[in-house]
Amino acid sequence: MALKVLEIDVAEKIPALLSHRPYEGIHILVKYRRQPVGWVTLGNLQEPANPEQLREAIAEELGESLVRAALGRHLQPISSDKVDTLPISVIVCTRDRTAQLRRCLQSLVELEYPNYEIIVVDNAPSSDDTAGLAAGMPVRYVCEERPGLDRARNRGIAEALYGIVAFTDDDALPDRNWLNAISSAFAKREVMAVTGPVIPGELETDAQILFELGYGGMGHGFRERTIRPQTITLRDLFWSSGFGVGCNMAFRREIFTSVGLFDVVLDVGTPSMGAGDIEMFHRIVARGHTLVYEPTVLVRHIHRRGIEALRRQLLHNGSGFGCYLFSCARNRTLSRRAILFFACREWFxxxxxxxxxxxxxxxxxxxxxxxxxxxxxxxxxxxxRRSSSRGR
Structure with a gap:
């Protein structure tokens, strides 16, 4: 069953008719004044959904959430201080996926933001295709010859001109308001990292629907969270995969001086096959810093379209998360006894x-x-670890 992915802002006029063909249904992200509230799914539709159907479905599924969103907007204290738009370096790490990268870069150049740069880090490319694409767009191109996503991320940090660095992936499409939301989330000086929801860009195959609606996708909900050691449990700190996703994360560049750069032992392009992003989230919070998960920091992701590709992704998830726990043990961010207990009871x-x-x-x-x-x-x-030692 294929679902058409749509967005509706209930503060605006609901469309008279929502055509869904050739899809079997529609999966709707409901917003209130740009604030994501939740999902409504209408399946097995014989005719396009009309406004009355949508109102009933939204009220039934999201009535309380909408009230909270509306009250939150209207009851927030009014600040007389204008929030500055911080200059931001946007980093896209890629390898041999020029067609996907083209869509990502097009979405980035159309962002509604006055002061940002785009850096494309081409990781161990097998051709000049990415360099050729970047040459025709308003971006900076950097080639990182050593394979590994975290090597590419670290190279992007070194090349960045600005104090805020934001990461997305070549198969992701940031929302037009993405950088405005990131800048606002960094308004408090204590905030060192910002993440947000990653929603499906499409749900057109069985694999994509399985990953999003069965496995849980990448979203992590639409509730704002301020994450620091005092506000979370030890279990939460282990499950730092719940803090965000690597295709939608931003940092104050200074934090890397304090906690170090991304661990090149982890992530895509190494035998570990993942977890460099969640290990960084864990390290930042474990060392006493603040991470904010902000629902308006929104990115769309094109999930794996085939079942075999999804199987490989989950295989890599298992390997990467285990390697992340070994990294925690080696770095002693938590006791090895606590890590073993979590690995056996919670994870396994x-x-x-x-x-x-x-x-x-x-x-x-x-x-x-x-x-x-x-x-x-x-x-x-x-x-x-052996591979990274040889590649230093």
Missing amino acids: WRWILRRLFRPGFIPRRLIVAELAGMLSSPVAYLAS
Whole structure:
């Protein structure tokens, strides 16, 4: 079943008719004055949805959330101080995906923001295609010959001109208001990192629907959160994957002087196959700094279209998360006893084995892939450490 992904702002006029064909239904992100509130799904539609259907569905699914959003807007204290638009360096790391990168860069050059630069970091490319694309667009091109996403991220930080660095991926499409929302989230000087929801850009294949509606996608909800050690539990700190996603994250550049750069042992392009982003979130919060998850910092992501590609993604998720825990143990951000307890009870038993026994919407073979990644993570972490040592 394919779903058409749409957005509606209930502070504006609801369209008279929403055509959904050739899709079987519509998956609607409901906003109130640009603030994301939640999702409404209308499936098995024989005719286009009309405003009355939409109003009823929105009221039933999101009535309380809409009231909270409206009250939050109207009851916020009015500030007489104008929030400055901070200059921002936007970094896109890519490797041999020129067609996807073209869409991403086009969305970035159309952002509603007065002062920003775009840096394309081409990671160990096999051709000059990305360099050729970048030459025809208002971006800065940098080539990082050493493979590894975190090497590319660190190169982007070194090349950035501005004090705020924002990252997105070549298969992502930031919202037009993305940089305004990031700048506003950094208004408080204590905030060192900002993340936000990553929503589906399309739901046109079974794999995309499985990942978004079955596995949980990349969204992490639409509730603003200020994340620091005093406001979260130890379990939350381990699950730093709930703090955000690498295709939608921004930092004060100075934080890297305090906590260090991205760990090149982790992430895509290394044997670990992931987790450089969540390890950085964990490290920032574990060392006493503040991360803000802001719902208006919105990015759309094109999920894997095929089942086999999704299986590989979940395999890499399992491997990457295990390598992240080994990194936490090596860096001693938490006690090794606590890490072992979390790995056995929360990750292995509650997250993987329970779903393996009761897979529900997700095919069991996808959960098996994640389990296989988990079991391979010790060897992957050691291999990644050896590989990074040779590549320094």
